[in-house]
Amino acid sequence: MSRHVLYSFRRCPYAMRARMALGYSGVPLSIVEVSLKAKPAEMLAASPKGTVPVLVCADGRVIEQSLEIMQWALAQHDPDHWLQADHMGLIEANDSVFKVLLDRYKYAIRYPEQPMEHYRARGVEYLQGLEQRLERHPFLAGEALSLADVALAPFVRQFAHVDREWFAQAPLPHLNAWLERFLASELFASVMAKSPSPQPSPIRLKQPGP
Known part of the structure; x- marks a missing residue:
């Protein structure tokens, strides 16, 4: 083949x-x-x-x-029907909104208009929306893994790794657990x-x- x-x-x-x-x-x-x-x-x-x-x-x-x-x-x-969940709105917001905030936080030296903490706080505001979803069910679009989880997780991982210790203590416990589960996956x-x-x-x- x-x-x-x-x-x-x-x-x-x-x-x-x-x-x-x-x-x-x-x-x-x-x-x-x-x-x-x-x-x-x-x-x-x-x-x-x-x-x-x-x-x-x-x-x-x-x-x-x-x-x-x-x-x-x-x-x-x-096989697990990733495409059946309602995922496009989540992915579009990640790619158009969160990616911009992530870049400013990760590369804050390139954006001296605001301190790094400002960009981090803006990013957390966005991530709170994901946290609220994960309070209700284990995955972003419901009870099962979907395209949304796999599409967003690499970007949340990148945000977390800017300051892993800080992120572990952030007021995002469900998002932290979701990310750790993802990072530990086969x-x-x-x-x-x-x-x-x-x-x-x-x-x-x-x-x-x-």
Whole structure:
């Protein structure tokens, strides 16, 4: 069977969520880890925008956006029905609102108009909405893992890792528990391995205990 090729960068949250959807779906896949200082000519020929992730399908189709890659992967195989939940509003808010706040917090030195604490507080205001959802059910869109959890978790992880000790004490206990469960999952571990499997088998995220 012909393989699809994913151009990725291990720490990029967009690439991370694409890898998780592809790993979960179990499509035949080769992953090319990209050096951002020396991007492969093959990737640039397929996608001149020069950013990851980029999926080159076995039939030659090129998919350049992480969410579209996720949706394509789940269209191939979605055993736990990630696509059934109401997730698009959450993902759109993450990508259009939270990502901006995250960048200002993480790279506050580039945005001297406000101190880092200001950007962190704005980010927490957004995360409180996720906390309220997780007070009601174990996952962002309901009782089961969905596309929303996998699409948002890499960005929440990045926010948390700016100051991991501070985040652990933040007034976000349900979000902290959700993130820790995600970080401990086989799904996340599989896509963060430095030598990823060239053909991931379907991987599930365990449901939380009682």
